[in-house]
Amino acid sequence: MPSRRALTDKPLIWIIDNNHWERASIRALLLEYGYQVQGFVSIFHAAAMLYRGIVEKPAAIVFEIKNLPWRTGELEELIRMGAPIILLSGVYENRELVDKHKWAAVLQRPFTIGQIAKTVEAVLGFRF
Numbered sequence: 704m705p706s707r708r709a710l711t712d713k714p715l716i717w718i719i720d721n722n723h724w725e726r727a728s729i730r731a732l733l734l735e736y737g738y739q740v741q742g743f744v745s746i747f748h749a750a751a752m753l754y755r756g757i758v759e760k761p762a763a764i765v766f767e768i769k770n771l772p773w774r775t776g777e778l779e780e781l782i783r784m785g786a787p788i789i790l791l792s793g794v795y796e797n798r799e800l801v802d803k804h805k806w807a808a809v810l811q812r813p814f815t816i817g818q819i820a821k822t823v824e825a826v827l828g829f830r831f
Contacts, residue, residue, distance in 0.1 A: 714762035714829055715739040717786070719749055721771050729765060732816045733823065746777040753784075760784060763807065763826055765819060767791040768800065778804075787826050791819070 716738045720726040726742040733740045741758050743749035746766075752758045764786050778800075781788065787807030794811055801809055807826045810818060 713737055713739045714827055715741065715759055716823060717749055717758075717761040717764045718742045718767075719744075719746055719764060719771070719781075720767035720791075721745060722767070722769075725767065729816050729819055732820050736820050736824070738823070745771070746773050746781050750777065750780055761786045762829075763823055764788045765791065765823065769793050769812075789819070789822050789826060 716733055718726050718729050718733075718740060720729070720742070721744045726744075730740045730742050741749075741752075741761070743752070749758075749764075753760060761784075764781065764784075766781070766788050768790065769792065782804060788804075790801065790806045790809045791814070792801055792809060792811050808822045810822060
């Protein structure tokens with residue numbers, strides 16, 4: 704088992720997606736790429752875990768907006784964390800949201816989990 708120090712040398716990626724299977728698939732691939740990964744079902748859940756000291760601030764966030772209920776205040780809090788956010792979106796999901804904020808990257812369907820992993824690498828400039 705790797706030491707705690709070895710684990711903390713790897714960038715931490717958050718995945719916020721309320722679809723368990725999508726979140727698990729993305730998480731599995733990012734783990735294979737060598738990242739630490741935490742998955743959350745909502746922005747609220749991620750923020751609560753951070754402010755309670757249960758998780759650390761991420762190096763990047765993968766944020767899926769398809770079918771994800773969120774409040775404007777929660778999204779603003781996520782953006783204030785300062786981590787680059789990779790937005791996953793469908794063609795028709797909330798175009799106003801896509802245009803309103805400065806995202807590190809936006810992937811619109813169709814895309815693969817491999818493209819998500821490559822985008823994380825490009826955004827962080829980090830590759831194992």
